[in-house]
Amino acid sequence: MKVSVTELKKQVHAGVQELGYQGQDAAIIAAAQRVEHYEIAAYGTVRTYAEILGEQNAVSLLEKTLEEEKETDQKLTELAEGINVEAAAAEPEHQRSTNQKSKAARM
Numbered sequence: 001m002k003v004s005v006t007e008l009k010k011q012v013h014a015g016v017q018e019l020g021y022q023g024q025d026a027a028i029i030a031a032a033q034r035v036e037h038y039e040i041a042a043y044g045t046v047r048t049y050a051e052i053l054g055e056q057n058a059v060s061l062l063e064k065t066l067e068e069e070k071e072t073d074q075k076l077t078e079l080a081e082g083i084n085v086e087a088a089a090a091e092p093e094h095q096r097s098t099n100q101k102s103k104a105a106r107m
């Protein structure tokens with residue numbers, strides 16, 4: 001499977017633009033999960049082809065790889081659950097600078 005690193009960087013950059021600096025880790029995890037989902041679809045499809053062709057050795061290997069991809073996706077989900085809460089709790093940078101200007105204006 002080929003996934004363009006440039007495309008992943010674009011997705012992370014777009015996530016950071018949307019979520020702010022605090023959302024950077026969440027954006028990276030989201031991009032990694034897109035890769036895992038792509039891999040799950042690809043390995044699942046090829047495993048099915050191997051089944052149809054009666055290639056039992058290939059079916060076993062592809063099933064093992066497919067399960068590894070699902071485990072990785074699950075680990076990323078668990079990471080995201082914690083990181084997304086942290087990102088949501090963090091004050092967005094644009095809001096922080098606005099608050100600092102408001103405080104300065106009141107002084």
Ligand SMILES: [Fe+2]
Nearest residue numbers: 036039069072
């Ligand atoms: Fe993977």
